[in-house]
Amino acid sequence: MDNRGTLHLSGLFPEELANWLEQQGQPKFRGKQIFQWIHGQTVQDFGEMTNLPKALQTQLKDEFGKPLPLNLAITRVSQDGTEKYLFALADGATIETVLIPEGDRRTLCVSSQVGCAMNCSFCATGKSGYLRNLSAGEIVAQVLWVENRLRNEGLTLTNVVYMGMGEPLANYEAVLKSIRLLNDPNGLNLGARRITISTCGLVPQIRSLAQERIQVGLAISLHAVTDQIRSEVMPVNKRYPIAELLAAGDYYASQTGRRVSYEYALIAGFNDDFHHAHLLTELLQDRLCHVNLIPVNPVGDEERPSPEGIRKFSQILERGDIQVSVRKERGTDIEAACGQLRQSILGE
Numbered sequence: 001m002d003n004r005g006t007l008h009l010s011g012l013f014p015e016e017l018a019n020w021l022e023q024q025g026q027p028k029f030r031g032k033q034i035f036q037w038i039h040g041q042t043v044q045d046f047g048e049m050t051n052l053p054k055a056l057q058t059q060l061k062d063e064f065g066k067p068l069p070l071n072l073a074i075t076r077v078s079q080d081g082t083e084k085y086l087f088a089l090a091d092g093a094t095i096e097t098v099l100i101p102e103g104d105r106r107t108l109c110v111s112s113q114v115g116c117a118m119n120c121s122f123c124a125t126g127k128s129g130y131l132r133n134l135s136a137g138e139i140v141a142q143v144l145w146v147e148n149r150l151r152n153e154g155l156t157l158t159n160v161v162y163m164g165m166g167e168p169l170a171n172y173e174a175v176l177k178s179i180r181l182l183n184d185p186n187g188l189n190l191g192a193r194r195i196t197i198s199t200c201g202l203v204p205q206i207r208s209l210a211q212e213r214i215q216v217g218l219a220i221s222l223h224a225v226t227d228q229i230r231s232e233v234m235p236v237n238k239r240y241p242i243a244e245l246l247a248a249g250d251y252y253a254s255q256t257g258r259r260v261s262y263e264y265a266l267i268a269g270f271n272d273d274f275h276h277a278h279l280l281t282e283l284l285q286d287r288l289c290h291v292n293l294i295p296v297n298p299v300g301d302e303e304r305p306s307p308e309g310i311r312k313f314s315q316i317l318e319r320g321d322i323q324v325s326v327r328k329e330r331g332t333d334i335e336a337a338c339g340q341l342r343q344s345i346l347g348e
């Protein structure tokens with residue numbers, strides 16, 4: 001039987017692997033062994049699983065080809081060290097993953113869907129439409145593949161952010177499972193506090209996530225200070241307006257004790273004047289939060305404000321006692337905006 005594309009071993013916990021092995025007439029204890037090889041040792045070949053019998057290695061190879069359900073199609077390396085990977089999945093769909101090294105940190109930005117249905121106007125992924133959700137195994141495989149690459153250089157990943165292609169909370173179950181797989185002490189053992197989920201603002205899912213008893217960071221894409229402006233660039237705002245979104249953010253902070261990060265893409269002439277900065281300060285006053293200002297990566301007609309304009313916007317927030325940072329430009333020479341590499345390759 002060929003299980004490529006339907007069952008992803010990298011998306012199964014040891015007990016699930018054990019149950020699958022039992023159905024194949026194999027001993028259950030091999031489930032934990034295979035889990036440790038895939039998630040702990042990040043092996044890329046069943047032949048490296050040296051404590052498995054050769055016959056089982058061969059069976060796994062015949063059915064799955066390789067432990068991870070993706071193949072590297074293209075790598076682009078930026079002058080600033082950012083690396084962008086285009087992976088092909090078993091059904092031919094492609095996704096992007098970005099490695100961002102900075103000092104001692106190596107952060108991986110993973111995709112959670114092929115395309116995205118949320119249609120934010122400033123986003124290359126949104127423009128290419130939605131194809132399908134990724135499985136937990138396909139999400140985790142992006143992390144394991146890059147971790148393996150880094151280990152060959154004596155390095156390791158320190159952080160994972162769900163900020164690549166797709167809206168993670170629209171693929172809730174798979175994303176949650178992938179986080180638990182990354183947390184597993186028999187595997188990568190990556191602490192939830194090193195993981196951040198970014199959402200365009202799906203209020204019910206933010207509230208559900210707050211109750212999951214995991215300590216992942218939450219980044220909410222705000223990008224505008226009034227419902228009228230926000231609805232223009234983010235259709236999701238018509239379903240979940242700003243007041244509801246901020247209330248959900250507060251609930252998340254109260255349940256997890258974690259400061260919510262509000263992402264604000266600065267678009268020249270649209271949301272970047274001083275009036276907007278003052279309104280943003282008022283909106284976020286007394287909330288457990290932080291603002292991340294992102295000079296927009298142009299994918300349409302949008303332009304980023306001048307460095308001086310960005311600095312002044314940031315100062316107004318600081319003076320209003322709002323914690324703020326400005327995201328550094330990374331990988332612009334390799335089409336850094338989410339979805340841009342895929343778009344340029346597919347000619348969408």
Ligand code: SF4
Nearest residue numbers: 116118120123126166
């Ligand atoms: S910004 Fe995020 S949620 Fe919006 S279209 Fe792009 S990938 Fe989807």
